[in-house]
Amino acid sequence: MIELQNISKVFGTGEGQVHAIDDVTLSIDKGEIFGIIGFSGAGKSTLVRCINLLEVPTGGRVMVDSKELTTLSAGELRSARKGIGMIFQHFNLMPSRTVFGNVAFPLKGSSLGREEKENKVRELLRLVDIEDKENAYPNQLSGGQKQRVAIARALANDPKVLLCDEATSALDPQTTKSILQLLKKVNKQLGITVVVITHEMAVIKEICGRVAVMEKGKVVEEGEVFSIFANPREPVTRDFIRTTSSLHKIEGLLAEDSPVTRIKPGEMIVRLSYVEKNVSEPLISTVSRNFDIDLNIIFSDIEIIQDAPIGGTVAIMSGDRDQIALAMKYLAEKNVGVEVIQDAGTNL
Amino acid sequence: MQELIYNVIPNVMGKLPTFYQAIGDTLIMALWSGTISFVLGMILGVIITVTRSGGILAHKGLYQVLDKVINFFRSIPFIILLTGVMPVSRFIMGTAIGVEGAIVPLVFGTVPFFARQIESALAEIDHGLIEAALSMGKSPLEIIFQVYLRESISGIARGTTITAISLLGLTAMAGVVGAGGLGDYAIRYGHDRNQTDVTYVTVLVLVFMVSIIQIIGNRIVKKNTH
Numbered sequence: 001m002i003e004l005q006n007i008s009k010v011f012g013t014g015e016g017q018v019h020a021i022d023d024v025t026l027s028i029d030k031g032e033i034f035g036i037i038g039f040s041g042a043g044k045s046t047l048v049r050c051i052n053l054l055e056v057p058t059g060g061r062v063m064v065d066s067k068e069l070t071t072l073s074a075g076e077l078r079s080a081r082k083g084i085g086m087i088f089q090h091f092n093l094m095p096s097r098t099v100f101g102n103v104a105f106p107l108k109g110s111s112l113g114r115e116e117k118e119n120k121v122r123e124l125l126r127l128v129d130i131e132d133k134e135n136a137y138p139n140q141l142s143g144g145q146k147q148r149v150a151i152a153r154a155l156a157n158d159p160k161v162l163l164c165d166e167a168t169s170a171l172d173p174q175t176t177k178s179i180l181q182l183l184k185k186v187n188k189q190l191g192i193t194v195v196v197i198t199h200e201m202a203v204i205k206e207i208c209g210r211v212a213v214m215e216k217g218k219v220v221e222e223g224e225v226f227s228i229f230a231n232p233r234e235p236v237t238r239d240f241i242r243t244t245s246s247l248h249k250i251e252g253l254l255a256e257d258s259p260v261t262r263i264k265p266g267e268m269i270v271r272l273s274y275v276e277k278n279v280s281e282p283l284i285s286t287v288s289r290n291f292d293i294d295l296n297i298i299f300s301d302i303e304i305i306q307d308a309p310i311g312g313t314v315a316i317m318s319g320d321r322d323q324i325a326l327a328m329k330y331l332a333e334k335n336v337g338v339e340v341i342q343d344a345g346t347n348l
Numbered sequence: 349m350q351e352l353i354y355n356v357i358p359n360v361m362g363k364l365p366t367f368y369q370a371i372g373d374t375l376i377m378a379l380w381s382g383t384i385s386f387v388l389g390m391i392l393g394v395i396i397t398v399t400r401s402g403g404i405l406a407h408k409g410l411y412q413v414l415d416k417v418i419n420f421f422r423s424i425p426f427i428i429l430l431t432g433v434m435p436v437s438r439f440i441m442g443t444a445i446g447v448e449g450a451i452v453p454l455v456f457g458t459v460p461f462f463a464r465q466i467e468s469a470l471a472e473i474d475h476g477l478i479e480a481a482l483s484m485g486k487s488p489l490e491i492i493f494q495v496y497l498r499e500s501i502s503g504i505a506r507g508t509t510i511t512a513i514s515l516l517g518l519t520a521m522a523g524v525v526g527a528g529g530l531g532d533y534a535i536r537y538g539h540d541r542n543q544t545d546v547t548y549v550t551v552l553v554l555v556f557m558v559s560i561i562q563i564i565g566n567r568i569v570k571k572n573t574h
Contacts, residue, residue, distance in 0.1 A: 052483055081485035092476035095574060096499050106484040108494065137574035157484070 001193045002028040002161060007050055007060035009043075009217075020046040021057065022217035028210075030160075033187050033194040035204040035225070037240060038214035044197045047214070048163050051195065052084045053077060065160055082106070085154030085192075089166035091146040093138040099125070099149050100134045106156040124152040127189075128182060144175035151182060155190070162186065164196045168203055180206045201244040205229070205305055213237045226306045230275035246301045247271060250314045250341055260298055263344045266318050273312035273337040274302070283334060284313070291327040293319030312337070359543035370533035371553060373447050377519045377529055381454035382512060389459045389511070390504075392418070393466025394492055404478060404488045421460040429457050430524055450519070450527035458515050465507030469500045501572040509565030513558050520554075530554060 009021040020043045028034045038044040049055035050062060053069050062069045067080055093102050103121045112120065125131045128148040138146055147167060154162055164183065168176040184207050187194050196208060204211050204225060212222040215236045221228065232238045242248045250271065253261050263269060272283075288295050295315045302311035317324055328338050354361050392414065398404050399411040424432065430453045434444040437452035473496060481491045497504070520531020530550050538547030 054479060054482055078485040078487060081483060084483070086480070086483040088476055088480065090474075090476055092474070092480035094477060094495065094499060096501065096572065105494070106486075109490065139574055153484075163483075 001030040001065060002051060003063035005061040007057045009046055009050060009055060010058045019217050024219050026212060026219060028193060028195060030193055031191050032209050033196060033207050035196045035208035035211040036214060037198055037201065037204055037211060039199055042214040043217040044214050045165055048165050048195060048197045051163055052081050052086060082157040083159050084161045084163060085159035086163040087150045087154050087167045089169050091150045093146055093149055095138050098135050098137055102149055103152045103156055106153060124155055128152045143171050144179060147179050159192065161193045164194065166197055183207060201240045205244060226308060226310060229305055229310050245311065246299060247312050247314060254342060263316055265344050267316050268343040269341040270317050271312060271314050271339040271341055272331065274310055275335060275337050283336060287327045291323040293317055293323050293327055357545040357549055359537060359546050360549045370528060370530045373528040374519050374530045376447055377450050377454060377522060377527060378516055381451045381458060382515055384455050385458035385462050389462030390466055392459060392463035393470065396463060396467050397470040398492065404491055418460040418463055421456060426457045426518055426521055429453050445526045447527050449525050450522035454518055454522060457518050458511060462511045465511055466504060469503030469507050470496050472503050473499050502569040505565050505568040509561055512561045516557060
């Protein structure tokens with residue numbers, strides 16, 4: 001649906017030149033929810049603006065719905081843009097127009113009759129669940145309600161693609177969830193391809209199927225959200241995953257010498273991480289029963305991503321060293337990542 | 349009552365037709381030059397907003413030229429402008445004196461000022477709104493009318509109020525070219541003939557006019573703020 005080929009974007013000239021995007025190639029399929037994550041300044045907002053040419057790339061080709069946007073005339077580009085909806089971090093609703101007026105705004109000048117337009121607007125307001133606010137002005141709405149109106153407005157021209165530029169970054173966690181649910185619903189019900197730009201891994205985890213990780217204008221890692229979570233290759237990806245998982249708190253606790261991490265001789269702290277989509281067996285019980293070792297769970301963090309559990313457990317293991325070695329081998333066979341974080345040595 | 353008024357402002361009451369004529373002349377000058385300046389200043393203000401770098405119709409050359417021209421005319425004191433544009437006035441209006449002769453210099457004096465007022469009103473528009481409109485496939489003309497002008501009605505009303513009031517001040521000076529009006533009336537009778545009541549009444553009338561303009565302006569601003 002969206003093909004970005006060797007996109008680059010350079011701001012400024014000479015010494016002050018900034019390579020906001022550096023040779024990015026991405027392919028986004030029809031009907032998927034694709035995430036682009038990066039810290040601020042990574043170039044993700046510029047990249048998403050290259051999709052509808054709000055930013056004209058200095059190099060490369062942009063194809064949307066098998067039309068090469070980079071070659072279109074101004075007029076052709078405008079009609080192509082009607083097929084690409086966009087929502088923003090700060091909503092960008094027209095303050096002088098009511099909710100109804102805002103959603104009807106993109107339809108001005110379309111071939112629809114007055115009544116058809118009204119029906120269309122009401123239908124969209126129903127879809128985003130905000131019909132009761134039809135006559136309110138944006139300033140009278142909460143952040144979540146504003147974003148709902150913005151989504152309705154973005155959908156007014158029946159686009160095939162919806163670009164979301166940090167759409168939930170100005171919202172509280174509760175509202176973020178409800179907006180993400182709405183995006184999911186829009187994606188499912190209308191079959192719209194959704195591109196989500198964010199700096200929050202939680203957003204990616206919640207709705208995306210595939211994700212690209214950006215750093216310094218480049219896409220450094222790309223793939224299924226589950227496998228990115230399970231096997232992050234790049235340090236920046238690991239940083240992002242760390243922000244949503246408590247499994248890495250253990251290092252902090254060790255550094256602080258927290259009482260929960262003080263272990264006696266014979267014990268060791270291990271991190272078990274589930275990296276394949278098959279964690280349905282009662283691994284902890286099996287291990288402690290079959291190998292006669294004790295597992296004292298310090299904390300555990302398991303989440304469901306793309307209908308499969310992912311996460312892990314940090315635990316204190318104690319028992320016979322040979323048995324522990326066997327247990328680790330068993331876990332490794334079950335595709336569980338085992339990592340010894342601290343070992344107090346054998347019991348003398 | 350009648351007698352009391354005659355006693356307080358004898359010189360005004362003594363030649364009421366002159367007084368009414370002065371008010372009429374001021375209103376005619378202000379309305380004509382105001383209307384023309386409103387349209388021209390609006391166009392200029394919009395052009396200078398959309399052609400600046402990063403604007404929806406960025407055009408460095410045009411922007412630079414307009415910017416310099418506006419600055420040029422804004423830096424000329426109105427009293428010099430009044431006599432300076434006399435040839436232009438004669439060419440357009442057929443005369444350089446009287447109410448007709450005053451309209452051209454008033455327009456020259458007001459348009460650059462109003463264009464800057466419009467420019468600053470339009471600059472208040474959040475760039476995100478322009479971006480949103482572009483992402484919907486709106487054309488530059490649609491963006492000018494449906495976003496820039498529509499969303500800055502209260503800012504434009506504020507700028508218009510300020511400009512209208514300053515224009516009223518300029519009309520007083522237009523008496524130099526024999527345009528008549530309240531300013532001329534106050535100078536000729538109030539000052540030159542030492543009829544101070546004429547000056548006071550003139551000031552009162554101007555205060556009343558300014559208040560009316562301000563009240564209307566505030567109403568429009570209030571009505572368009574949501």
